[in-house]
Amino acid sequence: xxxxxxxxxxxxxxxxxxxxxxxxxxxxxxxxxxxxxxxxxxxxxxxxxxxxxxxxxxxxxxxxxxxxxxxxxxxxxxxxxxxxxxxxxxxxxxxxxxxxxxxxxxxxxxxxxxxxxxxxxxxxxxxxxxxxxxxxxxxxxxxxxxxxxxxxxxxxxxxxxxxxxxxxxxxxxxxxxxxxxxxxxxxxxxxxxxxxxxxxxxxxxxxxxxxxxxxxxxxxxxxxxxxxxxxxxxxxxxxxxxxxxxxxxxxxxxxxxxxxxxxxxxxxxxxxxxxxxxxxxxxxxxxxxxxxxxxxxxxxxxxxxxxxxxxxxxxxxxxxxxxxxxxxxxxxxxxxxxxxxxxxxxxxxxxxxxxxxxxxxxxxxxxxxxxxxxxxxxx
Amino acid sequence: xxxxxxxxxxxxxxxxxxxxxxxxxxxxxxxxxxxxxxxxxxxxxxxxxxxxxxxxxxxxxxxxxxxxxxxxxxxxxxxxxxxxxxxxxxxxxxxxxxxxxxxxxxxxxxxxxxxxxxxxxxxxxxxxxxxxxxxxxxxxxxxxxxxxxxxxxxxxxxxxxxxxxxxxxxxxxxxxxxxxxxxxxxxxxxxxxxxxxxxxxxxxxxxxxxxxxxxxxxxxxxxxxxxxxxxxxxxxxxxxxx
Numbered sequence: 001x002x003x004x005x006x007x008x009x010x011x012x013x014x015x016x017x018x019x020x021x022x023x024x025x026x027x028x029x030x031x032x033x034x035x036x037x038x039x040x041x042x043x044x045x046x047x048x049x050x051x052x053x054x055x056x057x058x059x060x061x062x063x064x065x066x067x068x069x070x071x072x073x074x075x076x077x078x079x080x081x082x083x084x085x086x087x088x089x090x091x092x093x094x095x096x097x098x099x100x101x102x103x104x105x106x107x108x109x110x111x112x113x114x115x116x117x118x119x120x121x122x123x124x125x126x127x128x129x130x131x132x133x134x135x136x137x138x139x140x141x142x143x144x145x146x147x148x149x150x151x152x153x154x155x156x157x158x159x160x161x162x163x164x165x166x167x168x169x170x171x172x173x174x175x176x177x178x179x180x181x182x183x184x185x186x187x188x189x190x191x192x193x194x195x196x197x198x199x200x201x202x203x204x205x206x207x208x209x210x211x212x213x214x215x216x217x218x219x220x221x222x223x224x225x226x227x228x229x230x231x232x233x234x235x236x237x238x239x240x241x242x243x244x245x246x247x248x249x250x251x252x253x254x255x256x257x258x259x260x261x262x263x264x265x266x267x268x269x270x271x272x273x274x275x276x277x278x279x280x281x282x283x284x285x286x287x288x289x290x291x292x293x294x295x296x297x298x299x300x301x302x303x304x305x306x307x308x309x310x311x312x313x314x315x316x317x318x319x320x321x322x323x324x325x326x327x328x329x330x331x332x333x334x335x336x337x338x339x340x341x342x343x344x345x346x347x348x349x350x351x352x353x354x355x356x357x358x359x360x361x362x363x364x365x366x367x368x369x370x371x372x373x374x375x376x377x378x379x
Numbered sequence: 380x381x382x383x384x385x386x387x388x389x390x391x392x393x394x395x396x397x398x399x400x401x402x403x404x405x406x407x408x409x410x411x412x413x414x415x416x417x418x419x420x421x422x423x424x425x426x427x428x429x430x431x432x433x434x435x436x437x438x439x440x441x442x443x444x445x446x447x448x449x450x451x452x453x454x455x456x457x458x459x460x461x462x463x464x465x466x467x468x469x470x471x472x473x474x475x476x477x478x479x480x481x482x483x484x485x486x487x488x489x490x491x492x493x494x495x496x497x498x499x500x501x502x503x504x505x506x507x508x509x510x511x512x513x514x515x516x517x518x519x520x521x522x523x524x525x526x527x528x529x530x531x532x533x534x535x536x537x538x539x540x541x542x543x544x545x546x547x548x549x550x551x552x553x554x555x556x557x558x559x560x561x562x563x564x565x566x567x568x569x570x571x572x573x574x575x576x577x578x579x580x581x582x583x584x585x586x587x588x589x590x591x592x593x594x595x596x597x598x599x600x601x602x603x604x605x606x607x608x609x610x611x612x613x614x615x616x617x618x619x620x621x
Contacts, residue, residue, distance in 0.1 A: 207491075212566075
């Protein structure tokens with residue numbers, strides 16, 4: 001494998017921007033029409049993703065040990081899209097055709113290098129996919145509850161039809177028939193329950209096809225598809241440090257799951273949850289959180305509003321409000337919410353003397369990689 | 380008959396088209412014109428035998444091709460698509476992408492504008508209601524001590540007024556909400572047009588029955604307990620500062 005030559009060749013295709021991925025997908029769909037059904041109507045975001053992923057792989061192609069876990073994860077995760085082993089050679093052939101098309105100095109040696117590299121990548125992905133074959137490729141889940149809490153937030157109760165294992169704080173990708181082939185990540189707001197029920201909080205983003213459909217179109221009796229869970233804010237089983245949880249907007253969901261996890265499994269620890277919203281009437285899950293406070297003496301919940309002058313709740317950015325209640329130096333801390341809020345809160349906490357290694361955070365950004373028109377990150 | 384000298388090797392390697400071209404039959408005799416029957420018969424027998432062998436071989440090969448084909452199906456690349464085909468499909472895909480992007484952008488703008496308007500109107504309505512309430516309370520406070528019986532009367536009046544204002548506020552909210560719902564349904568339909576695959580379910584699912592229940596749930600949730608100062612205004616639109 002001549003890796004420098006491959007990188008140079010890939011750079012030529014990548015320089016063309018959208019052209020190369022456009023060529024690649026057209027080539028793939030023409031030579032294997034059955035693959036078209038695996039993708040959404042609009043391929044715009046898909047194209048960005050493909051070359052970004054390829055670029056990541058190329059950057060690490062000489063370090064298979066680093067690359068392997070990434071590829072394995074990719075291979076497992078691709079099962080939910082309906083990818084099967086037979087698709088890999090098809091993709092490889094179209095990839096080679098694309099790289100050849102955009103390189104004036106294409107050589108048989110380059111073709112050989114790419115074929116070898118692709119074989120390695122595909123083999124790792126296929127093996128990982130096959131190793132997880134005892135798990136379903138995706139899980140169907142019935143929507144058994146759908147409650148609109150504010151003008152743009154809904155709380156869904158879903159029940160997977162088969163056993164679905166996840167940990168509190170993890171995220172789950174899901175797809176609805178109303179928006180086929182568009183997978184988005186959401187965090188269940190509860191720890192695993194014996195009856196399998198999962199609570200999903202969704203905020204309809206302006207112009208967001210999936211979130212809008214989940215809030216306004218999907219209802220009780222509909223079926224969602226779930227992909228395997230991926231982990232972010234997962235508590236260590238052995239740790240029993242008291243917790244400080246800081247949520248901005250819909251970042252509340254994974255943190256509520258952590259509270260639920262402490263309630264169900266322990267270990268016993270104090271939990272202080274701070275939840276920031278713009279205005280008081282945006283606090284979409286107040287009743288349930290207040291119920292939890294009544295049931296659990298170890299739990300406090302503090303709401304804060306940043307743009308509501310009349311509210312009787314605490315005022316200010318949530319990071320600021322948290323510090324007013326400090327110090328938190330001995331706590332294990334989880335922060336979840338919009339990027340600005342997470343960054344601000346973490347900076348303030350670190351500034352107040354909390355060691356960084358005890359802070360974990362999750363940024364709630366729009367699931368899709370394409371930026372919205374004004375580059376705004378709605379939670 | 381003069382075909383080939385070495386008849387036996389000929390049998391071994393089978394009958395070739397050239398062999399047949401080269402067949403020369405002996406003339407029978409003056410009395411019986413034509414070829415010698417036995418020679419013709421022998422050649423015919425060999426041709427028939429050869430044909431049979433070829434058919435059998437062909438059938439065997441065909442089976443072999445089929446089984447190989449089955450093995451490599453999906454692995455072997457069909458003919459590579461032409462450059463022209465790739466170009467045509469690419470531009471068709473781009474056209475589709477642009478339509479979807481436009482629909483999403485349209486939906487984004489409309490939803491955004493509608494929500495800003497909703498928040499603004501709710502805020503104004505609450506502020507107005509708050510101001511009226513406050514003025515009424517001040518008026519009541521002035522009258523109150525001077526004329527106790529009339530004060531009681533006034534309190535009753537005020538309470539009625541407060542109840543009316545609350546109901547008025549509630550009605551405003553409900554109306555705004557249904558207006559917004561209607562707008563959003565329109566947007567949904569637009570999106571559905573951009574993505575026809577999602578259409579049939581969408582059209583068969585009028586949002587009305589669900590939203591009625593959520594109205595109650597929502598208003599119960601959003602309307603804070605009927606505290607002394609009554610209303611809590613919604614903030615104006617804009618990005619959460621974090």
